[in-house]
Amino acid sequence: MPSEHAYPSVPRRWWGLAALLIVVVVVALLVWRTERPATKAASRPVLIVGDQRGGVQALLRAAGELDHVPYKLDFALFPAAAPLLEALGANAIDVGGIGGAPFAFAYASGQPIKAVFAYRVDPARAGRASAIIVRKNSPLHTLADLKGHRLATVRGSAGQDLALKLLEKAGLGPHDVQWVYLDNGQAKAALGSGAIDAWSTWGSYVGIAAIEDGDRILADGSRLPGNVGFYAASNAAIAAKRPLLNDFVQRLSRARIWARAHPRDYAAVLAKETGIPFEVALFSIESNLGTPVEIDDQVVAEQREIFERYRKAGIIATVPDLAGGYDRSFNEAAKGAGH
Incomplete structure (x- = not known):
């Protein structure tokens, strides 16, 4: 059974480089395929969103936030957070949703990314x-x-x-x-x-x-403190696509607020998009309902605890400087969504 010690004859960095190359090629092909027919919309700015099946695209669609978008939203699907974060660090996508733990792991590995939106799930x-x-x-x-x-x-x-x-x-x-x-x-x-x-x-x-x-x-984890989830953007996207990211953060915030009030409607869309039974979709949604929160000192302090756990477990070598990993300038955009 493969584990962290599998394939010892091949240096781990080569497996990482190969995986990253595959991610970049797949994303490039996906975006190329989605944009080829849209020649009339070629002049519209594009925001490429990394997603997992049944993720943010399903949420935004269910909440009606894919209507009247003044730019082009392309969604690139990934099987898990790790390849999504690899693509984000390689500038193959602009923004994507991940949990606090995979974000910490990627940021500690040197990925040029920042958290731009945060939400706290209901711990109960x-x-x-x-x-x-x-x-x-x-x-x-x-x-x-x-x-x-x-x-x-x-x-x-x-x-x-x-x-x-x-x-x-x-x-x-x-x-x-x-x-x-x-x-x-x-x-x-x-x-x-x-x-x-x-x-x-x-x-x-x-x-x-x-x-x-x-x-x-x-x-x-029902008796553990609630976690914070993030949407992270590449440093390049923050520099070049700030107006698009501001709008996207507002849509995320409104969609999260909507989902808390309409879990069954959201579950119906999720079940249709993923093919999972409605009961499983509702279980997943009700356990992930969250409220948008500011990225503040408390959020960063909670993240530091994850970094410390990973350091003690030998998953990361050191705890990096956290100041560069959390962009608070998008807090106003999330507030502007009305929460």
Whole structure:
């Protein structure tokens, strides 16, 4: 089973460069294909938004925020936050939505990006959709039982940050488990086959595992403080496309406020776009409802805790200077949306 130690004969940097090249080529082809027929709109400015299936595009569509956009919005789909952030750092896209944990991992890795919009999820609900999953018949029944076992997650993700917090709560350290780094699709299959013992994940993956697959939630984040999610932009986009980003942030803020009042309407759009059952879509949405918040000292301080957890776990080498990672100049645009 692949892990962080897989393929030792090939330097890790070459795998990273190859993955980045693939991301850039895929995004370039995607944007080329979407723009070729639109010759009449060639003069319109374009904002390229990195997205995941059922993400911000579904939210904006459900909220009516894709209507009357005075510029062109192109959406580039990614399977997870990590390749989205690689594309953002390579200027293949302009902006994209990610959790606080993957943003911290990317920023600590030197990506030229900044958080431009923040929202705080409801802690009473959000924790339900962030969980460590085991098979229904697994012999593991407590967090302490994870010691020495294989725990899969995406490296530097919200799933890994959740696992670190839950392990600490149980009196375990980051080196008390065998980390297996897989994307969510691979981890789901590995759990079903018994190749791993547990899986730390989030969002609709938790709903599918618990509602459809009959897997068991070993522990979730329901008793942990609520997290902050971000939309991050490349430094290049901030410099060249500020008016577009200001408008996009306003639309995001209005859409987030709308979603809190219309979760079932949002779930219907999400289920249609992703093909997941309505109940799973509603579970994912209700666990991710959030309120737009300013990027302020408190938000940055909470982010510092993630950096410190990752440093102690050996996921990042050092905690970078956080001053350059959070752009507060877009707070006024989010406020202007009326929240």
